[in-house]
Amino acid sequence: MKHAGSVVEAERGSARAPLDRPVRILHLEDNLNDAELVRDMLDNDGLHCEIVRIETRAEFADALDRQRFDLVISDFTLPSYDGRAALLLAREKSPDTPVLFFSGTLGEESAIQALKAGATDCVLKQRPARFVSAVRRALHEAKEQATHKRTEKAMRKDQERFKSIYESSKDAIAYSTIDGLLLDVNDSFLKLTRYTREEILMKTYQNLTPMEYRKLEGDIIQNVVRTGEPAEYEKEYIRKDGSLVAVSLTVFVVKDREGQPDGLAQIVKDITKRKRLEEQFRQAQKMEAVGQLTSGIAHDFNNLLTVINGYSEMTLQALKADDPLRSNIEQVKEAGARAAALTRQLLAFSRKQVLEPKVLDLNAVVTNIDKMLTRTIGEDIDLVAALTPGLGRVKADPGQIEQVIMNLATNARDAMPDGGMLTIETANVELDAAYAQMHMAITPGRYVMLAVSDTGCGIDAETQRRIFEPFFTTKEQGKGTGLGLAMVYGIVKQSGGSIWVYSEPGHGTTFKIYLPRVEAPTEAVEPDTARARPPNGTETILLVEDAAGVRSLARAALQVYGYSVLEAANGNETIALSEQYQGVIHLLVTDVVMPGMNGRALAERLTTRLPQMKVLYVSGYTDDTIVRHGMLDAGMAFLQKPFTPLALARKVREVLDAPPKQD
Numbered sequence: 001m002k003h004a005g006s007v008v009e010a011e012r013g014s015a016r017a018p019l020d021r022p023v024r025i026l027h028l029e030d031n032l033n034d035a036e037l038v039r040d041m042l043d044n045d046g047l048h049c050e051i052v053r054i055e056t057r058a059e060f061a062d063a064l065d066r067q068r069f070d071l072v073i074s075d076f077t078l079p080s081y082d083g084r085a086a087l088l089l090a091r092e093k094s095p096d097t098p099v100l101f102f103s104g105t106l107g108e109e110s111a112i113q114a115l116k117a118g119a120t121d122c123v124l125k126q127r128p129a130r131f132v133s134a135v136r137r138a139l140h141e142a143k144e145q146a147t148h149k150r151t152e153k154a155m156r157k158d159q160e161r162f163k164s165i166y167e168s169s170k171d172a173i174a175y176s177t178i179d180g181l182l183l184d185v186n187d188s189f190l191k192l193t194r195y196t197r198e199e200i201l202m203k204t205y206q207n208l209t210p211m212e213y214r215k216l217e218g219d220i221i222q223n224v225v226r227t228g229e230p231a232e233y234e235k236e237y238i239r240k241d242g243s244l245v246a247v248s249l250t251v252f253v254v255k256d257r258e259g260q261p262d263g264l265a266q267i268v269k270d271i272t273k274r275k276r277l278e279e280q281f282r283q284a285q286k287m288e289a290v291g292q293l294t295s296g297i298a299h300d301f302n303n304l305l306t307v308i309n310g311y312s313e314m315t316l317q318a319l320k321a322d323d324p325l326r327s328n329i330e331q332v333k334e335a336g337a338r339a340a341a342l343t344r345q346l347l348a349f350s351r352k353q354v355l356e357p358k359v360l361d362l363n364a365v366v367t368n369i370d371k372m373l374t375r376t377i378g379e380d381i382d383l384v385a386a387l388t389p390g391l392g393r394v395k396a397d398p399g400q401i402e403q404v405i406m407n408l409a410t411n412a413r414d415a416m417p418d419g420g421m422l423t424i425e426t427a428n429v430e431l432d433a434a435y436a437q438m439h440m441a442i443t444p445g446r447y448v449m450l451a452v453s454d455t456g457c458g459i460d461a462e463t464q465r466r467i468f469e470p471f472f473t474t475k476e477q478g479k480g481t482g483l484g485l486a487m488v489y490g491i492v493k494q495s496g497g498s499i500w501v502y503s504e505p506g507h508g509t510t511f512k513i514y515l516p517r518v519e520a521p522t523e524a525v526e527p528d529t530a531r532a533r534p535p536n537g538t539e540t541i542l543l544v545e546d547a548a549g550v551r552s553l554a555r556a557a558l559q560v561y562g563y564s565v566l567e568a569a570n571g572n573e574t575i576a577l578s579e580q581y582q583g584v585i586h587l588l589v590t591d592v593v594m595p596g597m598n599g600r601a602l603a604e605r606l607t608t609r610l611p612q613m614k615v616l617y618v619s620g621y622t623d624d625t626i627v628r629h630g631m632l633d634a635g636m637a638f639l640q641k642p643f644t645p646l647a648l649a650r651k652v653r654e655v656l657d658a659p660p661k662q663d
Contacts, residue, residue, distance in 0.1 A: 022050040023139065026063050028074040028086050029102075030055045034125065038073060038102065045132045057081045057089070064093040071138055076103035076110065076122075083114065091118050096146065098138040102131060172247075172268035175254065178225060178261055180204035192247070192270055194240040205266070208237045210244065224251055225261050234271065246275045279465070301339070302620030305642035307549040309336040310557060313644045340642045357395045357495070358523040362426050362450055362515075363387045369402050373409050373424075380419035381412075388427045392448045392517040396495040404491050407484045408452040408511050415456025415509060425451040431514065442498055446517040453510040459503040467501055535649035539586035539656055540564040544574045544602065545618070546594045550641075554589070557645030558652065571597025571605075578606055585613050587656055592619035616655045618643070 025042075029035045035053050042049050052067070054060050055078065063069075072090050076083035083101055090099050098120035101111070111122040120138045123131045172189035176182045181204050190197060193208060206214060213235040224231050230252035236244045248269045256262040312333035319326045366385055374383055405424065412422050427449045436442045459467065468489035488511075492499045496516050503509035541563050545551035548569070555565045566581060568574040571594065578585060588606060592599040603615045620641040637655045639648065 022048045023071065024067065024069045025049055025051045026060070026067075026069040026072045027051050027053045028055070028060055028072070028078070028081070028083075029053055030075065030078050030080075034075070034102075037128065038131070041128060041132050042135065045136075047132075047135070055080065057085065060086060061089060061093070064090065069094065069097050070142065071135065072097055072099045073102050073135075074099060076101050076106045076114075084117070087114060087117055087119055096142070096149070098142045100134060100138050172266075172270070174205070174266045174268065176205055176264045176266070178264060180206050180221075180264075183263065189268065192239075192245060192268065193237055199240070210236055210238060221251060221264065224264070225253055228253055228261075237268075246271050300620070302641035303547045303550050305336055305340050307553050309333060309340060309642050310553040310645050312336055313646065314553075314557065314560070336642075357397050359393050359395050359518060359520045360398055360401065361391060361393055361522050362401070362448060363391050364522075365398060365401050366405065366424055366426065366450075369405060373406070373422075376406060377409055377413045377422055381416055382421045384421060384423045386423060386425040388425075390428075391426050392428050392446065393520060393522055394448050394495075394497075394515040395518050395520070396497075396515060397491075400491045400495070404488045404513070405450075405452065407488050411484060412452060412454035412456060412509070415454050415458075420455035420508075423451075423453045425449070425453070427451075428517070429514065442514065447497075447514040448517050450513040450515070451510055453508060455508045458505040458507050459501065459509055460505050464501055464503060468499075535646065535653045536562045537653055537656060538562050538564070540566065540583060541587045541589055541652065542574065542578060542585045542606075542613075543567045544570070544588070544590040544594070544599070546570055546591060550591075553645070554648060557648050558589075560645065561649040561652075563652070570594055571602045574602060575605065578610070585610060587614045587616060587652060589616045589618060589652065592617050612660075614655050614658075616651060 074083050074086045101122040104125040121134045123134050172192045173186045174189050175184045220231050232250050234248050248271045250267045253261045254263040315329050429447050429449045433444050436444045470486040499513045555567050558565050568577050590599040616637045618639045639651045
């Protein structure tokens with residue numbers, strides 16, 4: 001016999017036990033014989049049980065608080081307690097534990113009420129054969145119910161996890177019927193399309209798709225539904241305000257429990273930034289390719305123009321004022337000068353011109369050309385200078401920066417035929433990583449901004465994409481070459497900066513230039529005194545030029561101005577000539593780009609043997625043999641082709657008169 005509250009363990013187990021551990025049973029029973037009967041019946045049936053027998057309400061409540069049971073077996077009538085109260089307490093403290101009444105006094109009406117109140121089953125003690133099957137059924141149902149609840153809990157957890165991902169995803173997610181009716185979208189989808197949830201759920205994905213994408217998208221979705229394979233593609237969405245946004249979509253089929261297509265899910269990424277960067281990259285590649293082409297053309301053309309312009313000038317000097325041929329030659333010279341200006345613009349665009357950079361205060365540059373700007377834009381346009389005090393310094397060619405401002409001002413004037421306002425603004429700016437991500441040519445850092453804004457007619461998006469291309473112009477025939485903004489672009493790029501245009505038709509235009517900020521004192525811009533010096537001389541000059549026409553012109557020009565000239569067509573001839581010549585060679589004038597030995601290598605070789613000889617480099621465009629990214633080394637003398645005989649003579653005189661270079 002066992003005492004109340006003791007634990008009864010079955011002495012033998014059975015393979016038929018539904019659990020891999022003993023079945024824990026709480027038995028509310030005051031009759032010890034009946035308690036033994038229950039134990040023996042379960043033991044004989046092979047159920048491995050741990051039974052806690054109690055008699056009072058207090059013991060019952062305490063047992064439920066201390067331990068979790070697999071089954072409660074209760075008599076219905078006890079001296080100090082009754083089954084109804086026990087059932088209510090069990091449902092309160094352990095709602096998932098099955099309660100089985102095993103009683104000799106349980107009538108039909110009481111049994112029905114007990115079952116309604118939550119009892120699992122009711123068995124009369126007079127029918128003990130049914131008891132064990134009732135126990136097994138109760139345990140089995142409890143196990144199934146527990147499994148079902150665990151499954152439901154796991155499903156709810158998965159749903160909550162999915163909902164959290166769904167709602168917090170930065171990617172837009174949408175669920176629709178197979179034919180495209182939107183059934184659910186996340187907040188990112190609403191943000192992307194700018195609709196409210198109520199508005200979007202009345203639409204199909206076709207409503208959001210521009211006409212040119214619909215057939216392609218329809219074919220893709222048909223294939224997704226037919227094959228069950230996801231698809232990735234790009235298109236645009238029409239937002240609520242009518243604007244378009246570029247998107248990348250992944251579309252896949254959602255299936256029902258039978259595995260049949262039940263709907264479509266779309267994961268949508270906003271690729272506006274990527275598209276913008278791709279466009280910038282393509283544009284940069286195109287500009288680089290055009291730059292390579294134009295620089296090559298300009299190089300060869302400059303040699304031709306040097307000959308044309310040079311002999312035109314020399315011929316005019318030889319003709320009398322009333323010579324009938326003088327007008328013809330003047331027309332040739334004027335055309336040559338215009339062609340030379342075009343090649344300078346081409347070289348500026350292709351970043352192959354030679355710059356002489358200095359540390360500048362852009363405020364001073366703007367102030368210095370204020371009067372010239374006023375004359376350029378006319379009286380019907382107000383000029384406003386918004387210059388930031390304490391502006392940082394930049395390193396650039398002052399003359400080229402002035403040219404940039406003048407070209408942008410001229411462009412602005414043409415956009416305001418009826419007058420308006422031109423604003424030139426400077427500022428110190430910090431461009432961060434976020435800005436750099438949107439503008440591929442920018443490196444995060446400290447910059448000085450120069451902005452030129454007008455209140456003119458504005459520029460449409462297509463024109464903005466091509467605005468810096470050489471020979472692209474929206475002006476009527478004969479009104480422009482299309483090289484002004486191309487030259488601005490090249491100068492800014494060659495100076496290490498970036499330029500961006502911001503405009504909308506009817507709302508004016510702003511060009512923003514960002515030049516890297518430097519920590520160095522401002523350098524004074526020295527006045528050009530070369531024109532005041534007589535260009536004549538008697539020194540000996542070693543002239544090296546592979547283009548025969550240019551070499552012949554340069555020799556004749558220098559001889560006219562009194563110089564003795566030794567000439568050669570390439571590096572090897574020059575070295576041999578210098579070794580044979582017994583006199584003093586005062587100056588080497590050499591082309592830069594030549595077959596075989598280039599001008600820089602030639603000069604370095606000769607000055608090793610002739611250290612007092614000075615050097616003047618001549619070229620139609622820059623080359624890394626004498627310059628670094630278009631920037632002259634300090635103290636290096638350079639003459640840009642095409643040049644006139646007078647310009648050559650003045651530059652030669654300037655170099656000869658300059659003090660010796662200090663090592």
